[in-house]
Amino acid sequence: MSKATLTSKGQLTVPKEVRDRLDLKPGDRVEFVFLPDGTVRFLPLNLPISALKGILGKPPRRLSPKQLDQAIRDSWGTRWRRSSRSRDESR
Numbered sequence: 731m732s733k734a735t736l737t738s739k740g741q742l743t744v745p746k747e748v749r750d751r752l753d754l755k756p757g758d759r760v761e762f763v764f765l766p767d768g769t770v771r772f773l774p775l776n777l778p779i780s781a782l783k784g785i786l787g788k789p790p791r792r793l794s795p796k797q798l799d800q801a802i803r804d805s806w807g808t809r810w811r812r813s814s815r816s817r818d819e820s821r
Contacts, residue, residue: 748772 732745744754752774754760763771793801 752776 732747734742734745736742744760748754754774754776759775761773761775763773765771
């Protein structure tokens with residue numbers, strides 16, 4: 731277990747073992763999350779986008795390209811539909 735000491739200015743030096751394990755570099759940001767049981771989680775905010783892979787799980791069904799395009803249009807709302815129509819009309 732790694733330990734750190736709080737300075738008189740309220741600063742902590744993150745031990746090298748922790749920095750290495752979390753891949754923390756100078757300038758990286760971290761977040762402290764307070765849990766109901768009184769513990770605190772120390773979370774790095776430097777995760778690469780690839781760390782999000784699989785976070786939502788697999789979709790309940792596969793969509794065809796046409797269905798996928800329609801779902802994207804529906805989610806973007808009327809603004810996207812307006813600009814889409816004007817592009818289609820100019821073709």
